[in-house]
Amino acid sequence: MSVLEFQKVSKLYNNVTQALTExxxxxxxxEIVSVIGPSGSGKSTVLRCINRLVDVTQGSIxxxxxxxxxxxxxxxxxxxxxxxxxxxxxxxxxxxxxxxxVLHGRLGHKSALSGxxxxxxxxxxxNAFCLLERLGLTEQAYKRCDELSGGQxxxxxxxxxxxxxxxxxxxxxxxxxxxxxxxxxxxxxxSDINKTMKITCIFNLHQVDVAMKYSGRIIGLTSGRIxxxxxxxxxxxxxxxxxxxxxxxxxxxxxx
Amino acid sequence: MSxxxxxxxxxxxxxxxxxxxxxxxxxxxxxxVFAVFIISSLATGYDVAGGFAAVPKAVHWMASxxxxxxxAWSRLPNILAKLIETAFLSVAVTVCAAVCAFxxxxxxxxxxxxxxxxxxxxxxxxxxxxxxxxxxxxxLLLFSFGQxxxxxxxxxFFYTFGILTRTFIETVDEVSADCIEALHAAGAGDLQTVxxxxxxxxxxEILSWIxxxxxxxxxxxxxxxxxxxxxxxxxxxxxxxxMDYASAGLVVLSVVLLVIAIELLSNQIRKVIx
Amino acid sequence: MNELVAAERGLxxxxxxxxxxxxxxxxxxxxxxxxxxxxxxLTVFVLLGLTLCGFATFDYKNIDLLAAIAGTLDNARVxxxxxxxxxxxxxxxxxxxxxxxxxxxxSTIFGALLGLLGALFCAGNIxxxxxxxxxxxxxxxxxxxxxxxxxxxxxxxxxxxxVAAVVGLxxxxxxxxxxxxxESIEEMDSGVIEALKASGxxxxxxxxxxxxxxxxxxxxxxxxxxxxxxxxNAIAVGAAAGAxxxxxxxxxxxxxxxxLRELGWITYMVVAxxxxxxxxxTKIKAKVG
Numbered sequence: 059m060s061v062l063e064f065q066k067v068s069k070l071y072n073n074v075t076q077a078l079t080e081x082x083x084x085x086x087x088x089e090i091v092s093v094i095g096p097s098g099s100g101k102s103t104v105l106r107c108i109n110r111l112v113d114v115t116q117g118s119i120x121x122x123x124x125x126x127x128x129x130x131x132x133x134x135x136x137x138x139x140x141x142x143x144x145x146x147x148x149x150x151x152x153x154x155x156x157x158x159x160v161l162h163g164r165l166g167h168k169s170a171l172s173g174x175x176x177x178x179x180x181x182x183x184x185n186a187f188c189l190l191e192r193l194g195l196t197e198q199a200y201k202r203c204d205e206l207s208g209g210q211x212x213x214x215x216x217x218x219x220x221x222x223x224x225x226x227x228x229x230x231x232x233x234x235x236x237x238x239x240x241x242x243x244x245x246x247x248x249s250d251i252n253k254t255m256k257i258t259c260i261f262n263l264h265q266v267d268v269a270m271k272y273s274g275r276i277i278g279l280t281s282g283r284i285x286x287x288x289x290x291x292x293x294x295x296x297x298x299x300x301x302x303x304x305x306x307x308x309x310x311x312x313x314x
Numbered sequence: 315m316s317x318x319x320x321x322x323x324x325x326x327x328x329x330x331x332x333x334x335x336x337x338x339x340x341x342x343x344x345x346x347v348f349a350v351f352i353i354s355s356l357a358t359g360y361d362v363a364g365g366f367a368a369v370p371k372a373v374h375w376m377a378s379x380x381x382x383x384x385x386a387w388s389r390l391p392n393i394l395a396k397l398i399e400t401a402f403l404s405v406a407v408t409v410c411a412a413v414c415a416f417x418x419x420x421x422x423x424x425x426x427x428x429x430x431x432x433x434x435x436x437x438x439x440x441x442x443x444x445x446x447x448x449x450x451x452x453x454l455l456l457f458s459f460g461q462x463x464x465x466x467x468x469x470x471f472f473y474t475f476g477i478l479t480r481t482f483i484e485t486v487d488e489v490s491a492d493c494i495e496a497l498h499a500a501g502a503g504d505l506q507t508v509x510x511x512x513x514x515x516x517x518x519e520i521l522s523w524i525x526x527x528x529x530x531x532x533x534x535x536x537x538x539x540x541x542x543x544x545x546x547x548x549x550x551x552x553x554x555x556x557m558d559y560a561s562a563g564l565v566v567l568s569v570v571l572l573v574i575a576i577e578l579l580s581n582q583i584r585k586v587i588x
Numbered sequence: 589m590n591e592l593v594a595a596e597r598g599l600x601x602x603x604x605x606x607x608x609x610x611x612x613x614x615x616x617x618x619x620x621x622x623x624x625x626x627x628x629x630l631t632v633f634v635l636l637g638l639t640l641c642g643f644a645t646f647d648y649k650n651i652d653l654l655a656a657i658a659g660t661l662d663n664a665r666v667x668x669x670x671x672x673x674x675x676x677x678x679x680x681x682x683x684x685x686x687x688x689x690x691x692x693x694x695s696t697i698f699g700a701l702l703g704l705l706g707a708l709f710c711a712g713n714i715x716x717x718x719x720x721x722x723x724x725x726x727x728x729x730x731x732x733x734x735x736x737x738x739x740x741x742x743x744x745x746x747x748x749x750x751v752a753a754v755v756g757l758x759x760x761x762x763x764x765x766x767x768x769x770x771e772s773i774e775e776m777d778s779g780v781i782e783a784l785k786a787s788g789x790x791x792x793x794x795x796x797x798x799x800x801x802x803x804x805x806x807x808x809x810x811x812x813x814x815x816x817x818x819x820x821n822a823i824a825v826g827a828a829a830g831a832x833x834x835x836x837x838x839x840x841x842x843x844x845x846x847x848l849r850e851l852g853w854i855t856y857m858v859v860a861x862x863x864x865x866x867x868x869x870t871k872i873k874a875k876v877g
Contacts, residue, residue, distance in 0.1 A: 109499055138501035149496035151515050155620030162510060166501020173506040176618075183616040187604050196607040202620045215496075222500055351697055354690030357683075358750035358832075365751050372745035372755075380741075402642030409639040445862040447820050449827045449835065450855045453842030454667055458659030463646045468660075517628055524635065533734040540736060540828045541843075547736075554740060566737050573732035586627040 060084040060120075061226055061258050062108065067117035067127075069103050069282075077103045078282040080117065085260060090252050092261040092269035095279035096302050101262040104279070105228045108260070109141045110134045122225075139166035142219025142257075144248075146231035148211040152204040156195060156214050159203055160186040163221025182221075189217040193247060209240030216247060220255075227251070229261045233268070241265075245272050266298055266311050380563030389561050393549060397568050400539070400546040401576075403463065404531035407470040408478075412524050415440075415478035420508065422483045425491040428504070437483070443476030448534060452541045461543040469538050470531050481523050482516075489516040518587040525580035532573055663848055671852035675845050676837055685857055687750075688826060688833030692819035694754045699761025699818070700811050706762065707769030708795060713778055723766070731763035739825045753831035757821055761814055768814075772806035773799055808876045812869035816862060823858060834858060 062085040069078040077100045085091050093101045106112040107119060110126065118125045126137050142163070150159045164182050165173045178186075190196050193213040203211060212232060219227050229248065233241035249272050252259050263269040269276055270290040278286030278293070278301035286297050295306075302309060355362065421428040422436035451469040459465040493511045502510065539547020546569060553562040609617040619625065673681060709715050710723040739756030746752050776799065784794050826835020827842075834854060841850040 111495065111499060135501045135503065138499060141499075143496065143499040145492070145496060147492055149492040151493045151511055153518070153624070154514050155618060157618045158620070161618060162497060162502070163500050165497060165503075165506045165510060168506075170503045170505045173502065174509040176510060178618070180616060183608075183618065184604075187608060187616075191604055191607075196604065199607055200609060200617075200620050202622055202624075218496075218500065228499075347697060350693050354693040354697075357686050357690040358694065358754070360690075360694055360750045360754055364746070365755055368742060368746035368751050368755055372742050375745040376741060379744075399646070402638065402645060405635060406639045406642035409635050441863075442859070445859045445866075446855060447823050447838075447858060449824050449838055450842075450851065450858070453827075453838065453851055454663055454848070455660055456842065457663050457846070457848070458656045459651065462649055462651050462656075464648065464651060464653070464656070517632075518624075521628065521631055533732075536734040537736040537824050537828050541839075550737065550740075559744075566733060566741075569734060569737070570729065570732040574728065577728060577732070583627065583631055587624055587631065 059087050061087050061122060062260075063120040064104075064107075065118045065120065067107060067114050067119060069100070069107065069112065070115045076282055078107075078114075081279075081282070081284055082117075083277055083284060083287055085258060088252070088256050088258055089275060090249065090259045090261070090273040091275045091277060092263050092273040093277045093279055094263055094266055094269050094301060099279045100282040101279055102230060103282075105143075105230050105260065105262055108226075108228060109138050109143060135166055139222055140225045142222050142224035142227040144212070144215045144219055144227065144229045144232045146234045148203075148208075148215045148235075150203045150211055150214055150218075153202060155200050155202060156190070156206070157183070157186055157199045159214050160189060160217045160221055163218040166222060186217070186221060189220050193217050207240070208236050209243055212236065212240070212244050213247065216244070216251070220251065224257060226258045226260065229259060231262050231264060234264055241268070248272075266293075266309075376563070379559040380566065381560060382564040382567065383560040386558075386560040386564045389553075390564065393546070393561075393565055393568055396546045396549050397572055399463070400532060400535050401572060403466060403545060404470070404528050404535055407467055407535075408474055408524055408527045408531055411471050411474035412478050412482075412520070412527070415475050416482050416520065418475075419479040419482045419486070420512075422479070423486045425487050425494045426504065426507065426512075427498075436479070440476050440479035440483075443472050444480060445476070446472070448473040448538060449541065452538050456542055463544050465542045466535055466538045466544045469542070470535060473534070474527055474531060478523065478527060482520060485516050485519045485523070486512055489519055521587060522580075522584050525576075525583060529573060529576050529580065532569070532576065536569060666848045667852040667855065669852075670849050671856055672849045673853050674847060674850055675841065676850070681834065681837060681854065681857060684832070684834040684837050685861055688822045688835060689819060689861065691750065691753050691757065691822035691826075691831070691833055692815060694750075695757035695761050695822070696811065696815045696818050698754070698758040699765050699814065702758070702762035703765025703769050704807075706766035707773055708799075710766065711770040711773035713774055713776070713781060714791075714794070714799065724770075727763045727766045730759055731767070733759070735760045735821050736825055736828050739829045739831060743829055743831070748830060750832065753822065753825055753829070753833075756825065756829075756831075757818055760821075761818055764817075765810060765814055768810040769803075769807055772803040772810065775806070776802050805873070805876045809873050812865075812873065816865055816869070819862065819865060 064081050064083050066080045066082050067078055068076070068080055071077055081100075081104065093104055095101050103112055107114050107127075108121070110129075114127050118127045120126070121137060121141075126133075129137065151162070158176070161176075161178050161182060164178060168178075187196065187199065190199055193216060195210065195213055195217065198206060198210060198214075203214060206214065215232075227248070232248070233244055236244060245268060248259060251257055261269065261273060270293065273290065275288065276286065276290055276293055277284060278297065280301055280303060285301055286293060298309070298311065299306065306312065354360070418436060419440070420426060421432045422440065423433070448469050451472050452465060455465040455468050459468070490512045493515055494507055497507045497511045535545055536547040536550065539545035539549075540551045541547075543551075546565060550562055550565040553559070553565060611617050676684075706723055706727060710720040710727070712720065715723075735757060738759045739752055742752035742756045746755065780798050780802070781794060784798055789797065822831075822833055823835035823838065825831045826833040826837075827839035828835075830836060830839075834857065838851065838854050838858075841847050841854060
């Protein structure tokens with residue numbers, strides 16, 4: 059069953075910059091899909107259209123069978139509750155504690171006032187602690203986020219998105235600012251979450267090898283158009299060069 | 315690969331061109347400033363030599379006349395009372411203006427993505443309050459409020475409000491952009507985003523600006539005080555016009571000490587919160 | 589999600605319980621214990637307290653607040669809605685505006701020169717620390733004296749006129765720009781200076797080859813910001829110290845002729861000039877940066 063479906067989605071920024079051109083694809087429940095492509099190819103726009111951080115210009119996006127491209131402000135909140143998001147720069151409130159940042163994942167579920175006042179139930183707090191334990195962060199619970207390392211910050215970001223009890227997690231370059239070992243930790247956590255909790259994951263990745271190793275399907279994007287959509291084993295070297303519009307020997311993946 | 319890199323570094327010819335351009339720009343800038351200087355001097359009848367000569371003369375004059383004497387010290391309680399009033403005034407003005415400016419400025423931020431038309435209106439209104447000199451507000455308010463502390467309060471308020479609205483908008487867009495995006499993505503509403511994201515992340519910068527404006531407003535309130543006959547400015551003007559320079563000197567001294575005390579305190583606070 | 593969540597309240601694993609800090613009422617705490625957070629809260633409370641204290645102690649002289657506000661709104665409508673000149677003519681007013689502008693320009697030029705010199709000797713990364721400390725204290729002393737007081741002091745010492753206004757305005761500008769320029773210089777990459785020092789460059793070579801080229805755009809931005817402030821201040825001292833220019837016209841219109849409409853016309857002139865200056869500054873900054 060498909061969770062998400064793009065139907066000929068196009069996006070124009072300021073009526074001039076064509077970011078996406080008739081992008082169509084489907085994502086099934088429980089899949090891990092990676093979107094790869096050069097900088098500026100529209101990867102980030104694809105992700106941000108799904109939770110309506112960006113409004114599409116044409117076409118429609120179905121989430122759980124419902125067209126979400128034209129829904130109003132209230133329904134956008136309902137939609138975003140079900141979609142978690144993880145960012146390259148973690149996007150945490152650095153001056154707040156780890157546990158407070160994790161609890162921010164509940165804001166979509168709360169009334170405007172109690173959320174604004176930072177009032178959370180004991181059950182929510184305990185759940186937050188359980189998530190921290192799962193991500194190995196219990197010792198850091200009361201630390202401020204700016205005291206954490208990059209890998210730890212990203213794990214807080216994951217905990218925050220899980221706090222939403224999402225059906226889908228969007229990962230926007232989750233390991234682009236991390237060293238190789240923290241990157242592996244983060245990717246392992248995400249793939250584990252995908253398997254045990256049956257949460258669908260959509261990645262934006264720069265690292266083709268990581269995408270091939272962790273995802274069940276890869277979408278190659280070039281200048282806002284899909285040029286590849288299929289399992290990793292069908293992604294040939296030539297195809298990679300077509301996606302990145304490069305010649306043999308010019309990509310870092312060609313080294314070694 | 316290496317061939318590409320070689321192409322990008324400028325050759326000696328291009329380098330020379332860069333230096334020539336820099337030299338030319340420097341000459342243009344220098345001539346421009348010099349022209350402004352000449353025109354300004356002519357327009358104001360400013361006498362450069364006289365200006366430089368005035369400085370030692372003024373220092374000498376200050377040293378002989380601005381030294382508080384016994385009569386001046388006897389006015390100290392009065393001066394202190396006005397000084398405290400001025401300090402309270404500038405804190406009250408800045409805090410009120412800051413609260414208004416923060417909430418008024420929110421629609422003007424780019425990252426919170428409220429209505430773009432409202433945002434434009436907010437920025438125009440802020441520019442209006444920033445650019446109307448506080449002297450004008452003081453004049454306007456004098457008509458109805460008379461020589462009252464509230465005249466000074468509102469005159470300082472409007473200007474502070476204008477300045478802080480712009481700075482807060484810039485601060486929020488710079489400091490809180492990332493966490494606003496994340497909270498929005500998690501389904502948080504605007505009210506929640508403001509109190510859970512924007513306030514915690516930009517509060518230290520906001521406080522730093524508030525402290526700076528308190529210091530500025532103490533200095534500005536001296537001027538407004540002279541125009542509206544209130545606060546420490548009025549007292550200075552009074553002694554100054556009576557040519558009681560010893561007492562006027564004591565007023566200056568007390569203002570200087572207050573401003574420096576606030577600056578030192580602010581710096582200490584900034585060290586902890588930033 | 590479900591398998592992660594303790595089935596019922598309070599049933600979280602014991603070792604997890606140990607990590608939770610509880611309040612006296614038995615609720616799980618969430619806030620980080622940090623000096624920073626405490627200081628922010630304390631500062632906010634103290635400022636709010638002082639504000640309330642201020643409002644409680646002000647001498648309002650039994651003013652009828654509503655009447656005063658209503659009157660001011662009426663006056664504002666006249667001031668902004670029906671501007672016209674009567675006691676002075678357009679040519680005089682524009683000349684006066686040019687005078688204020690020139691006072692601002694002169695004090696900015698002098699302030700920038702003095703500020704640059706001061707900054708070179710007090711920027712933390714290039715200056716002698718002892719000299720820097722002395723200059724920094726001296727500069728903050730100068731900045732602490734309100735501009736208007738400098739102008740009034742120089743009025744007595746040098747006589748009423750442009751000299752008093754320019755010198756008075758220059759003092760604070762120089763102090764302000766010294767601090768701003770020094771901060772711009774301190775922001776620059778310390779490696780560059782080190783490299784030049786290592787290659788045996790002299791102080792002035794470092795200044796002209798490394799420091800000025802790399803911080804010139806910040807410095808230009810600060811200078812124009814100060815120019816705007818100086819222009820406004822020139823108007824203010826014109827009004828409060830009779831130092832001439834459009835400020836004096838403002839003062840005459842407001843406090844001598846009590847003519848709101850003339851006040852309005854002059855205000856619009858000033859606002860237009862400030863906005864023009866801002867636009868010019870943006871253009872020049874774009875060229876330099």
